[in-house]
Amino acid sequence: MNAAKSIVLIGMMGAGKSSVGRCLQQRTGLARLDTDEMVVAQFGVPIAQIFEKHGEERFRIAETDVLRKLAPERPAIVVTGGGIVGNTENLDLLKRLGTVVWVTADEATLFERASRRNDRPLLQKENPRAVFSKLFRERESLYAAAADLRVDTSALTHDEVAETILNRLEEVTALQQ
Numbered sequence: 486m487n488a489a490k491s492i493v494l495i496g497m498m499g500a501g502k503s504s505v506g507r508c509l510q511q512r513t514g515l516a517r518l519d520t521d522e523m524v525v526a527q528f529g530v531p532i533a534q535i536f537e538k539h540g541e542e543r544f545r546i547a548e549t550d551v552l553r554k555l556a557p558e559r560p561a562i563v564v565t566g567g568g569i570v571g572n573t574e575n576l577d578l579l580k581r582l583g584t585v586v587w588v589t590a591d592e593a594t595l596f597e598r599a600s601r602r603n604d605r606p607l608l609q610k611e612n613p614r615a616v617f618s619k620l621f622r623e624r625e626s627l628y629a630a631a632a633d634l635r636v637d638t639s640a641l642t643h644d645e646v647a648e649t650i651l652n653r654l655e656e657v658t659a660l661q662q
């Protein structure tokens with residue numbers, strides 16, 4: 486992999502991006518960069534509080550800002566928040582970083598996983614299932630447009646997803662040679 490070829494994980498809340506990112510980090514020894522963690526570090530409070538105090542729009546500005554400044558010297562594992570595909574500038578920024586992998590599952594599985602924790606401000610609503618469904622529908626085509634690879638995680642452990650990603654990347658690299 487050359488310096489630009491990081492592995493960039495995108496996908497809905499509940500897809501397992503953070504956990505898969507950790508597995509990829511362990512398997513490859515590459516550094517892991519997480520845009521949510523970077524935004525949180527900037528504000529000094531958790532995401533729920535950023536949304537509450539400053540609003541979603543401010544979070545989105547910070548998210549794009551973090552992405553603009555991401556320029557790892559070596560390939561890295563880049564983990565992103567589920568809404569990162571909502572801004573078209575972000576799509577180019579993601580592609581510039583390396584191979585974009587869409588981590589996904591069927592909608593019901595994603596929602597069930599995403600609801601296990603109550604720290605996702607977008608789901609702290611009266612009807613979180615409907616909110617999730619709307620986001621899922623709005624974002625499907627954006628993830629598809631941004632991604633080089635799509636991995637269905639419904640029946641896989643996080644580590645199996647990481648293994649699948651690395652195998653698929655090897656296949657792609659072999660085809661390019």
Ligand code: S3P
Nearest residue numbers: 497498521532566567568605606
């Ligand atoms: C969001 C997903 C979250 C986080 C924020 C907004 C979204 O990240 O960025 O709560 O819009 O889907 P995860 O995908 O890691 O939950």
